[in-house]
Amino acid sequence: MAGDVVTHAAEAAHGGLDLVPVVALLAAGTIAVPIFRRIGLGSVLGYLAAGLLLGPSGIGLISDPASVLHAAELGVVLFLFIIGLEMEPSRLWSLRKQIFGLGVIQVAVSGALLTGIGVLLGFAPVVAFVFGMGFVLTSTAIVMQILGERGELATPGGQKMVSVLLLEDLAIVPLLAVVTLLAPSTDDVSMTARLTSFGVAAGAILLLIFLGRRIMNPFFGLLAQAKVREVMTAAALLVVLGAALLFQVSGLSMAMGAFLAGVLLSTSAFKHQLEADVEPFRGLLLGLFFLAVGMSLDLAVVGENWGLIAISVAVYMLVKAVAIYVIARLLKSDHGEALERAVLMGQGGEFAFVLYTTAATSGLIDGPTNAIFTATVIISMVITPFAIIGMRYLMPKAAQSMDGVEEAHEMSGKVLIIGFGRFGQIVSQPLLALKHTVSIIDNDTDMIRAAAQIGFKVYYGDGTRLDILRAAGASTADLILICTDQREQTTRIAELLRDEFPLARVMARAFDRSHGIELVRAGVEYQLRETFESAINFGGAAIRLLGATDEEADEVIEGVRGRDRQRFELQLGGEDWRNLTQLLISNARDQAREGGVSIAEETADAAASQSADQTRGS
Structure with a gap:
């Protein structure tokens, strides 16, 4: 019985659709395109290269590119x-x-x-x-x-x-x-026939x-x-x-x-x-069309006409x-x-x-x-990414217009804000509400002009330059807030302030946890990841919508904050990620058992599961 099934299956396969070219085309496209996009050459060139490999000029798996091309024209x-x-x-x-x-x-x-x-x-x-x-x-x-x-x-x-x-x-x-x-027309066509057409x-x-x-x-x-x-x-x-x-x-x-x-x-x-x-x-x-074009490229003709x-x-x-x-x-x-x-x-x-x-x-x-024309276009497409790299050395440096913009000079605010994007604009509002004198610098002239239209006085200045920090009043400010959105720029400013103004109290916007650790080591008194609080509040709103009471949600959120603080302090001290995660999970379970709070224990179990996943992944 089993032998009959195998025999019939073999006969069906023999007389049925030949899936080898179909599977080869799909495999070539799915492998080549991500690779070519990853190296910056684009998906079109990936398809063309895959087609060239499968066609008569390559391994010859598909010997009739024209048949594929006609279908792919759709x-x-x-x-x-x-x-x-x-x-x-x-x-x-x-x-x-x-x-x-x-x-x-x-x-x-x-x-x-x-x-x-x-x-x-x-x-x-x-x-x-x-x-x-x-x-x-x-x-x-x-x-x-x-x-x-x-x-x-x-x-x-x-x-x-x-x-x-x-x-x-x-x-x-x-x-x-x-x-x-x-x-060209092979037949003599009358005027009547042309008009009819x-x-x-x-x-x-x-x-x-x-x-x-x-x-x-x-x-x-x-x-x-x-x-x-x-x-x-x-x-x-x-x-x-x-x-x-x-x-x-x-x-x-x-x-x-x-x-x-x-x-x-x-x-x-x-x-x-x-x-x-x-x-x-x-x-x-x-994609199939580009594969067919690649298959149609005759390397023999290209070789004969390479000049x-x-x-x-x-x-x-x-x-x-x-x-x-x-x-x-x-x-x-x-x-x-x-x-x-x-x-x-x-x-x-x-x-x-x-x-x-x-x-x-x-x-x-x-x-x-056709092969000569197609090869010319393909090679021009291959050259383009490299031409773009070369263009960077020829492009003039963008010069910002300083119309309506004042440079930082002898500023003396009680609080100095460096960077006035979305983060800095929100940060400034509590300070202004309590009548603190605030000095603001930024290096985006378009943003400075836009801020002026809504009543903010922002001066032009690059916080990574020591002379600008002096002109902006960093030596006399009670508090300096680094609100820039570039990780390296923020760290550079923090290090300058630590080295040149060691008595300054500095707060900084961090990109992520590792950046926060960098900033603390650079002398920043307070740092906050730019998305941490918004993500915490978002998660709290999510569990409330799923049925958690306000008390349960507040407890879970506070637990997340506490474990995050402990993890940050341990990482700051150089502790291994796996050790500190297991320690935090153990602490969370101890708190759950002592307080009899099931939701905290469930949170610890979820953290243990995620930690195991991360350990396997690493």
């Missing part, structure tokens, strides 16, 4: 649908000058220059146009990731880059249409607009009433793929159909639901970066902002693969040319 279709969902008319209107001004100028000028470079490199004008316009399309994934990590998406410079990226994302739609029109395409656009405005919202409203999640997901995919199919059979781009569907639904009440339903498929299929590729990468990146820099300077950006934009946006991007693949499919370029 990822681009879904990506453009989501971009369309973000294209609300109001947002486009608010950014119209940057999108349709700066964006159009940058794309047009860079595209013209790169097309000219392509002609000089020996490509036919049409092929050079495809090469240049593909390279113009900056990597949205790379630039958005960098801006997000820096927290610069909302800054003026970041907004300009986002606007240009938005215009480039929009530009892929007409570029795909242009590539289709430029594709144009009419069919126009009819498809009008039909989709009608469906989007009149039918889709009521349709999703009916489905929402059913409250079946999988039906809504299926409907979202139906809209995207249906719009793509409509445009495909009309002779237009699938991506253009999906994009237009997204725009039509950008103001819909179901916009966020649609985005949430489509996003997992978009991410998976777009042309190297020249193309160097010249295209340099020309594009110079064009971006000059345009930025002409439009009144300063040197630092223009240089940063030029370096961040000097590479080609993922939409170039879409354009080159479409051009190859339509017969506009051949396979080897």
Whole structure:
């Protein structure tokens, strides 16, 4: 019997779906992408490298990348649908000058220059146009990731880059249409047939607009009433793929159909639901698309044309970066902002693969040319993180405007506050309420001007400089409060005060427990972790909501505070973490047994369990 089961299972496996390539693709993506993101090269390059490894130029596990690429193109279709969902008319209107001004100028000028470079490199004008316009399309994934990590998406410079990226994302739609029109035709087509094709395409656009405005919202409203999640997901995919199919059979781009569907639904009440339903498929299929592009990269062709590729990468990146820099300077950006934009946006991007693949499919370029173009873009994307590192040495040091700001000079407040961010602003209020004379310094001129608007007099000064501390009155202040939010800066100020003003009483904001210990050893009289009290109160509110009485909650909170104090004192004395934790647990249980309080004993048991987990983890 067991032998029959094994035999049938083997036969089923033999005649069923071959899961080896599927598992290999998923494994390659899940391993390569985190590694590449960890080393700062981005997820797109991780997918490309994984695809290259699996493809014919690598271990050859997948011998037909084209079949994977055709299926993975749906990822681009879904990506453009989501971009369309973000294209609300109001947002486009608010950014119209940057999108349709700066964006159009940058794309047009860079595209013209790169097309000219392509002609000089020996490509036919049409092929050079495809090469240049593909390279113009900056990597949205790379630039958005960098801006997000820096927290610069909302800054003026970041907004300009986002606007240009938005215009480039929009530009892929007409570029795909242009590539289709430029594709060579093997048949003689009459004028009537051309007009008919144009009419069919126009009819498809009008039909989709009608469906989007009149039918889709009521349709999703009916489905929402059913409250079946999988039906809504299926409907979202139906809209995207249906719009793509409509445009495909009309002779237009699938991506253009999906994009237009997204725009039509950008103001819909179901916009966020649609985005949430489509996003997992978009991410998976777009990753598969990049894997397929990596598999399609022919290293033999790259090796044969390495000189042309190297020249193309160097010249295209340099020309594009110079064009971006000059345009930025002409439009009144300063040197630092223009240089940063030029370096961040000097590479080609993922939409170039879409354009080159479409051009190859339509017969506009051949396979080897596609491999050369794709390799050029990939190498430019690999170089970008290293170019950003080099840019740091060329960037001018940011100079703060001192308009409306006074530097610290002969200050004589009873209390000196160093740092006037969120923490310092709250700290100052009890002191001012009791009429203490307070002197405040900070090194953020924007914050100083903002504080002046609400009635606070804050002087400019860097607390890590001894001359500033003297000018701020550190030698005569009764109390000095260090409220800065940078760990190293706070410790440096505390050490300066200890060495130069040993009689000063100092309180400091600590980042965490180890920082608090550093500060005590640096001579600080009182320190408090910046989130400790808020977290304690938050936990107390949580157990009250779960049914604890006020007396029980107060007892538990006081127990937490007490054990924290003991742990801090023991760590300050150099005690081992495991020993001091076991000591605190033992003390807590003794207190529970003496007082007959079950909740304290339960707290000790929970602490013992957590300590065991931490011990195993270490």
